[in-house]
Amino acid sequence: MTKGRNLWVRNIRPLGGEITDILILDGEIAETCTDVPETTEVLNGAGAIALPGLINAHCHLDKTRWGLPWEPHAAGPTRDERIAADREMRRGLMASTKERAAALAGHCAALGTSHIRTHVDVEPEFGLLAIEALLELSDEIADRVSIELVAFPQFGLVTNPGTAALMEAAIKLGASLLGGIDPSSIDHDRAGQLDAIFDMAERTGAGIDIHLHETAEEGAASLDMICAHTKALGMAGRVTVSHGFCLGTVDEKRLAGLINAMADAGVGVVSYAPGDSPVPPVKRLVEAGVAVGVGTDGIRDAWTPYGNGDMLERAMMLAYRSGFRRDEDIELALNAVIAGGAALMGLENHGLAPGCAGDMVLVNAETLADAVTARPSRKAVIKGGVNLMAASCL
Amino acid sequence: MTKGRNLWVRNIRPLGGEITDILILDGEIAETCTDVPETTEVLNGAGAIALPGLINAHCHLDKTRWGLPWEPHAAGPTRDERIAADREMRRGLMASTKERAAALAGHCAALGTSHIRTHVDVEPEFGLLAIEALLELSDEIADRVSIELVAFPQFGLVTNPGTAALMEAAIKLGASLLGGIDPSSIDHDRAGQLDAIFDMAERTGAGIDIHLHETAEEGAASLDMICAHTKALGMAGRVTVSHGFCLGTVDEKRLAGLINAMADAGVGVVSYAPGDSPVPPVKRLVEAGVAVGVGTDGIRDAWTPYGNGDMLERAMMLAYRSGFRRDEDIELALNAVIAGGAALMGLENHGLAPGCAGDMVLVNAETLADAVTARPSRKAVIKGGVNLMAASCL
Numbered sequence: 038m039t040k041g042r043n044l045w046v047r048n049i050r051p052l053g054g055e056i057t058d059i060l061i062l063d064g065e066i067a068e069t070c071t072d073v074p075e076t077t078e079v080l081n082g083a084g085a086i087a088l089p090g091l092i093n094a095h096c097h098l099d100k101t102r103w104g105l106p107w108e109p110h111a112a113g114p115t116r117d118e119r120i121a122a123d124r125e126m127r128r129g130l131m132a133s134t135k136e137r138a139a140a141l142a143g144h145c146a147a148l149g150t151s152h153i154r155t156h157v158d159v160e161p162e163f164g165l166l167a168i169e170a171l172l173e174l175s176d177e178i179a180d181r182v183s184i185e186l187v188a189f190p191q192f193g194l195v196t197n198p199g200t201a202a203l204m205e206a207a208i209k210l211g212a213s214l215l216g217g218i219d220p221s222s223i224d225h226d227r228a229g230q231l232d233a234i235f236d237m238a239e240r241t242g243a244g245i246d247i248h249l250h251e252t253a254e255e256g257a258a259s260l261d262m263i264c265a266h267t268k269a270l271g272m273a274g275r276v277t278v279s280h281g282f283c284l285g286t287v288d289e290k291r292l293a294g295l296i297n298a299m300a301d302a303g304v305g306v307v308s309y310a311p312g313d314s315p316v317p318p319v320k321r322l323v324e325a326g327v328a329v330g331v332g333t334d335g336i337r338d339a340w341t342p343y344g345n346g347d348m349l350e351r352a353m354m355l356a357y358r359s360g361f362r363r364d365e366d367i368e369l370a371l372n373a374v375i376a377g378g379a380a381l382m383g384l385e386n387h388g389l390a391p392g393c394a395g396d397m398v399l400v401n402a403e404t405l406a407d408a409v410t411a412r413p414s415r416k417a418v419i420k421g422g423v424n425l426m427a428a429s430c431l
Numbered sequence: 432m433t434k435g436r437n438l439w440v441r442n443i444r445p446l447g448g449e450i451t452d453i454l455i456l457d458g459e460i461a462e463t464c465t466d467v468p469e470t471t472e473v474l475n476g477a478g479a480i481a482l483p484g485l486i487n488a489h490c491h492l493d494k495t496r497w498g499l500p501w502e503p504h505a506a507g508p509t510r511d512e513r514i515a516a517d518r519e520m521r522r523g524l525m526a527s528t529k530e531r532a533a534a535l536a537g538h539c540a541a542l543g544t545s546h547i548r549t550h551v552d553v554e555p556e557f558g559l560l561a562i563e564a565l566l567e568l569s570d571e572i573a574d575r576v577s578i579e580l581v582a583f584p585q586f587g588l589v590t591n592p593g594t595a596a597l598m599e600a601a602i603k604l605g606a607s608l609l610g611g612i613d614p615s616s617i618d619h620d621r622a623g624q625l626d627a628i629f630d631m632a633e634r635t636g637a638g639i640d641i642h643l644h645e646t647a648e649e650g651a652a653s654l655d656m657i658c659a660h661t662k663a664l665g666m667a668g669r670v671t672v673s674h675g676f677c678l679g680t681v682d683e684k685r686l687a688g689l690i691n692a693m694a695d696a697g698v699g700v701v702s703y704a705p706g707d708s709p710v711p712p713v714k715r716l717v718e719a720g721v722a723v724g725v726g727t728d729g730i731r732d733a734w735t736p737y738g739n740g741d742m743l744e745r746a747m748m749l750a751y752r753s754g755f756r757r758d759e760d761i762e763l764a765l766n767a768v769i770a771g772g773a774a775l776m777g778l779e780n781h782g783l784a785p786g787c788a789g790d791m792v793l794v795n796a797e798t799l800a801d802a803v804t805a806r807p808s809r810k811a812v813i814k815g816g817v818n819l820m821a822a823s824c825l
Contacts, residue, residue: 109757110758312750312754342756342758345805353737357707358706360707363503403500406501411739
């Protein structure tokens, strides 16, 4: 990783507050702006709002066709048909994984994404090819965006022999988290899949992030078990449920119980603000103390033709889908791409306070809600004290 | 209205088809490109996709705060609280109606919107002030965007004495359509409001566009009555239902009946692709022969902080909310901002065929679905044969 540089960011409004300066020294936000080294580069924000680096807490960089010619969506309308189309597409594109992922990650970085958690398929047919490609990319692109890997059993775990061993191998190679997917409806063995994942987490020290498309009681029962396992292993703050459609499809009483269980166990949730699937009740979750992040999910891949990698747009979409209109509610959605994502990813030095990493996005907007609804072009994107939009970085 | 000019638009792909040229003569698309007058300006599309002018079939230009400082959303979560907040805001802003509407309409024009149907509040307290402002604007801005007015009883018709007379006066002044709103839940007199509107339409020759937020059976009963009145008066093709939330909230049997009734009567529907309200089943409606348009609804006003006036983004949102992933489905959503809107607005010369108005948008995209999902910046916006993005127009 390139060592962070010094940057004196002047005339900015941190999180929409009063105008001030922030000094980044050696890639980290300094206590004060009193001792500015002579050679420090100066960036005049001219009153722009400064946001911490934006966090994409759920992506599939290995699946994207970003940069490739348009390909009409080929899958049928079910999850299983999409998985099949994905597998077929990947057969032809496995060799270009690093290149495709790099194109998308670089694009996301330019839009102010400082951190990406990407789920990377791990499966006997493809082995660890995608994991290896993404680990290489993570290393090479670290001065623009930090990438964290989830070893993801897209094609099943219990029902796909060899997958568990590959997941464990992926963690040894450098992936940070173990993935999972719909233990009841994919593997038809809720306890089997979840036991395997949590056992592996205990052995390896990895975190966990489980795709849960399951709706209603099927998903709720899976979520219950995830919370119970998390609590039993004392993994608070290190387990995420992605999508969590069930949180939008159970009745009030069940929902309250699930939210309590998540808060109690320290299980977070990531939504991509889907258009035609249920969105978890963001405000209630946040008020209960559950960490809520936002991801893009897949971008232009076999699953979906949508997506542009803009996390301000994802915050807008989460707010729009949640019916948020008041500033404080829209700020909740924005917070999900900042502090919410940071909590899920365990980033202790994320933010605009002294000691935090020098990751920052400047946008021309009046208020935070204005920044979310308007999604203005990025005036500057700073990673580790380097302005990525400076001429020398383009 | 400024008379259209001549423009030779070269190397474009009309609606994503084969590369070709289109000649606009005196603001109208010519039969062929064989007799190009010597002084004709040339615009090289360099392979861009050409779309007809985009149609915003439901807007509230008079309500917008576009161009004003950010104002946090003040209304409570119900329709009636939003109406109250709107009335309060309007009291302070009535004098700047034309200026505010002009700022937003100009912005929409720059994004390729060639036609806007705007609902304009008509109410005893404010009289015809907003109608007069919008009629003036419509005239002054016609060389950039065509604006059609609906005389809209936002605050009730039957329950707001004097409103009906003002609506009829608005039509005499130049508004094209009579509006309506939730006859059962706003006026508590379904037949009373609808009878009044259709009687007025018969007397004045105006079209009709009725806001229908009412859900489930309440909305379905209103929609039934609108279809029956439309059929009785032979107003096929001249009646629109806006929002039509009920189409997303009734059971299958009721839905099928409503769609049949709409197709039979010639009643169209406009959605703004809401984030947290039901979206009508676009594909079924289109397949049944119902005209489906898309609007922005209000943009940055007392009702909502969202919106940027981009009709490609509205098409994306309609597709995203409808779960459309296949190209042909995404094209349905795009068609709603083109031919669907044109059908609702009775624009017979809209499109890219010879004889059509020289309204066109150029975007760099591979396919139509690519144009919708990516919403690229506009490479050129042509209105009546004039490139609005030419240096002389900026």
